[in-house]
Amino acid sequence: MLQTVPTLLTTSPLVTPPPGDWPGNICQTGIWFDQSPAWDPPAELSEFLAAGDPPVFIGFGSMPSADPGADVKLMTAAARHAGRRAVIRPAYGWCEPEDSPEDSPEDVWLLREAPYRWLFPQMAAIIHHGGAGTTAEALLAGVPNGVVAFGVDQPYHGRRIRALGAGPAPIKRSKLTADRLAELITTLTRPAQAAQWLAGATEARTQLLQERGLEVAVERLSTLMTNGAPLARNTSTE
Numbered sequence: 001m002l003q004t005v006p007t008l009l010t011t012s013p014l015v016t017p018p019p020g021d022w023p024g025n026i027c028q029t030g031i032w033f034d035q036s037p038a039w040d041p042p043a044e045l046s047e048f049l050a051a052g053d054p055p056v057f058i059g060f061g062s063m064p065s066a067d068p069g070a071d072v073k074l075m076t077a078a079a080r081h082a083g084r085r086a087v088i089r090p091a092y093g094w095c096e097p098e099d100s101p102e103d104s105p106e107d108v109w110l111l112r113e114a115p116y117r118w119l120f121p122q123m124a125a126i127i128h129h130g131g132a133g134t135t136a137e138a139l140l141a142g143v144p145n146g147v148v149a150f151g152v153d154q155p156y157h158g159r160r161i162r163a164l165g166a167g168p169a170p171i172k173r174s175k176l177t178a179d180r181l182a183e184l185i186t187t188l189t190r191p192a193q194a195a196q197w198l199a200g201a202t203e204a205r206t207q208l209l210q211e212r213g214l215e216v217a218v219e220r221l222s223t224l225m226t227n228g229a230p231l232a233r234n235t236s237t238e
Contacts, residue, residue, distance in 0.1 A: 006224055008217050014207050015135065015160050027220050030213030031136045036117040048109045049122055052085050055109070056185050057120065059089030060129040060173075063150050068092070076108050078181035084189055087111050087123065116141075125188035125197075127181070130154030130161075130170060139166060142205035144188040144197030148173050148181075165200025 002023075009016075009028040018028055049055070058075045065071050068091040079086035089111045111119075116134070120126055120141035128134045130147035135157040138145045145167035147158030158170025168187050171180060187193055 006220075008220060010213065010217070011132070012136070012208060012211060012213070014164070014204060014211075015139070015157065027216070029216040029220065030211035031208065032214045032217065033136070033140065033208075034214075036115050039115050039118050041114065041118070045109060045111075045114070048087075052107075054122060054124040055085035055087050056082075056125045056127065056189065057087045057089070057123045058127045058181075058185075059087075059111070060091060060148065060150070061089075061131050061134050063091065063129050063173075065091035072110065074176075074178045075181065076105060077178040078185060079108060081178065081182040082185035082189070084124070084185055085109075086185075087119070125167075125185070125194070127184060127188070129173075130157040132157065135161065136208075139164075139201065139204045140208050142198075142202045144194055144201055146184045146188050147171070148176055148184075164204050165196065166204050167197050167201070 004025055007026045009026055010030075010032050011028065012031045013028055015031075016028070056079060058079070072088060072090050075086065075088045079088075085107045087109045116137040117140070120137055120143065123141070123143055125144040125146065126138045126141065127146040127148060128138055130149045130153070132153060135145075135147075139161070145161045147154065147161060147167070147170035149155040149158050149170045150173045155170055155172075161167045162169045168184070171184065188197060
């Protein structure tokens with residue numbers, strides 16, 4: 001069945017180069033990018049972004065954390081050690097401490113939500129977990145990338161980012177410390193190295209923008225349905 005059922009693989013050939021032994025039923029469409037709606041950011045976020053050099057984004061998506069508060073402290077310490085402003089997206093379960101306004105850090109923005117399509121291009125670098133969707137958005141932003149991989153497909157995406165010249169080799173979440181994260185931030189933003197990663201990221205963005213993932217998928221499905229080919233399986237019990 002796996003050799004005959006039509007399959008749409010929604011990844012970019014740039015990120016996932018097709019091997020030579022895939023059967024003919026697999027159609028690699030490219031990434032399905034939607035047209036993100038307009039989004040009005042909170043005034044405070046816009047003011048933070050405009051108040052200094054572009055910050056570094058640090059966030060690990062839906063990856064669980066045993067102690068989200070400790071993770072935020074680690075990320076904040078790393079960004080300060082590297083001398084960079086940061087937009088940090090805490091893990092689920094994080095609760096904002098009841099600090100007084102004067103205790104709130106001016107060099108860190110703790111992000112509740114924002115469309116990555118809007119946010120990422122405004123960053124100096126993006127440090128993420130290497131999930132498929134986040135990797136696609138980060139590459140589309142055209143800025144240097146760094147991956148802190150938890151597992152599954154994330155180490156692979158981190159290696160592909162390195163192969164594309166958009167960022168350094170991934171590091172393991174289990175080995176992440178404030179010093180190592182600060183080193184990664186510095187690697188991504190130090191002028192000489194940042195120029196190297198930026199060139200690779202810009203080239204990746206250019207190629208991704210040429211893909212027509214969603215349109216290719218629609219065309220493929222339309223062809224299959226028009227031809228009555230193997231999309232419809234007879235489930236009748238008669």
